[in-house]
Amino acid sequence: MTSALITLPKAELHLHIEGTLEPELILELAARNGITLPFPTLGELREQYEFADLQSFLNLYYANMAVLVTAEDFADMTRAYLSRAKDSGVRHAEIMFDPQAHLFRGVELATAVTGIAEALASSEAEFGISTGLIAAFLRDAPEASALEVLEELLAMGAPIIxxxxxxxxxxxxxxKFVRLYKRARAAGLRLVAHAGEEGPASYVWDALDLLGAQRIDHGIRSVEDAVLVKRLAKEQIPLTVCPLSNVRLRAVDTLAAHPVVHMLATGLNVCINSDDPAYFGGYLGSNFQALVAEFDFDADTLATLAGNSIRSSFATPARKSELLAELAVWRAHQD
Known part of the structure; x- marks a missing residue:
């Protein structure tokens, strides 16, 4: 099944590029930029990767960003992800980055955007992966800051979708972010939002009704609200679920306790993603492998998950058709 999982054509829709910084690359970039880290050896750094909750992860996540200084750093980080994504069978990736997190530490917006965009521009030719870039805003920062950064991104013609x-x-x-999403909608941008990971199911309602979110990132606590589940199933609103992330951040106790099987059984539009794979124990292929090992997913279930990811993406209709045709070929070879 391992080789079949690798060849399974799929899209990754919930991926934070800063969350792909592997410890080895962190130390390499620190040395290149003359940065002294609080955990200067590989062993000491790896010891920090046990998290009690989301906030304990975020503390390390933002601290490690200090090594990202130049456009070259951002490009190297992005290419490293694309290489690993290719090894997981990813054929389309919609990648989030945190513009405010870099601005708050004194890195110009153009530096981050230029470096990431440079790597994405050649991703299809180099890795066979079509891509899109999403600017993710920090919900624990004021909306005014997000609006200011969004205007700057639009003014510079940043290639965000x-x-x-x-x-x-x-x-x-x-x-908190109604004005931000109204402005983004007016600019013709697609709208996604994290909701229902640690926050309650009511956040999912609000992301849909107040923000107009077209896709919900995580959404696992939706299962606590039967009326919400019926709506999500009826409208086929995509939920970008990240199983290994949920376990590592204690959103669920164990993978066996993860609601993904129940979510599929109730007709929800679920796809599988890796979130911050350098921190959570695996890229997309590892997430699929863990689900197969835990729940014995068959080829039909895997094809459903992959198909959901492709159809829920913001890829062009032609690209979606191409990938769905590849998926049909893959499924035919599993019998």
């Missing part, structure tokens, strides 16, 4: 909402969820409801 949409906006998202991430970082500390509890206590930072979607209602």
């Amino acid at each position: 949409g906006i998202g909402l991430d970082s500390a969820e509890v206590g930072n409801p979607p209602s």
Whole structure:
């Protein structure tokens, strides 16, 4: 099944590029940029990768960003992800980055955008992966800051296809960002938002009704609200679920306790993603492998998950048709 999982054509729709910084690359970039880290050896750094909750992860996540200084750093990080994504069978990736997190530490917006965009521009030719870039805004920062950064991104012609909402969820409801999403919608951008990971199911309602989100990142706590589940199933609103992330951040106790099987059984439009794979124990292929090992997913279920990811993407209709045709070929070879 391992080789079949690798060849399974799929899209990754919930991926934070800063969350792909592997410890080895962190130390390499620190040395290149003359940065002293609080955990200077590989062993000491790896010891920090046990998290009690979302906030304990975010503390390390933002601290490690200090090594990203130049456009070259951002490009190297992005290419490293694309190489690993190719090894997982990813054929289309919609990648989030955190513009405010870099601005807050003194890195110009153009530096981050230029470096990431440079790598994405050649991703299809170099890795066979079509891509899109999403600017994710920090929900624990003021909306005014997000609006200012969005205007700067639009003014510079940044190659973003949409906006998202991430970082500390509890206590930072979607209602804080109504103006931001209204502005992004007016600019023709796609709209996604993290909701229902640690925050309650009501955040999913608000992301849909107040922000107009077209896709919900995580959404696992939706299962706590039967009326919401019926709506999500009826409207086939995509939920970008990240199983290994949910386990590592204690959103679920174990993979066996993850609601993904129930979500599929109730007709929800679920796809599988890796979130911040350098921190959570695996890229997309590892997430699929863990699900197969835990739940014995068959070829039909895997094809459903992959098909959901492709159809839920913001890829062009032609690209979706191409990938769905590849998926049909893959499924035919599994019998």
